[in-house]
Amino acid sequence: MSWFILFVAGLLEIGWAIGLKYSDGLTRFWPSVATLLALIVSFVLLGVALKHLPVGTAYAIWVGIGALGTALLGVFLFSEAVSPLKLISLGLICIGIVGLKLAHS
Template structure:
């Protein structure tokens, strides 16, 4: 259950980070509400996951899911660079997330 909470928290991190792009410095209501809500729920889920997972592992996975997801969204939605080097480095983040899950089970 802790890993499901952690994955959910990481996915919500993607949502709040992308929502920040649309808030206009928190001047746009709905993107701001979505971003703040997703951030709060993400933190709560991370906190609950920390009851059963080591803090270093949980935080690294949470940040990794968020970073990987936001970077991929940037490529797909915002036209960010998808160079082979960038994709390779994002692949390393994915390998790190999977590796941390494997050693903690």
């Protein structure tokens, strides 16, 4: 269950990172509220997951999910540039996430 909670926390990290863009620097009220809620819930869930998972592994996976998802959504939602090196780098992050999970099992 801790792994699922960590995964949801990672998804919410994507949500608050993208929310920062939509909130226009926390100057738009409702996007800012949604961003802050996602941030709080993400941190709380990370804390819950850390009760049963090693901090280094859990934090790295949480950040990795957030970085990977935010970078991909940046491409799709905001037309950010894509290059072969960017895609390879994102693939390496994905491999790192899977590797950390497998190393803990």
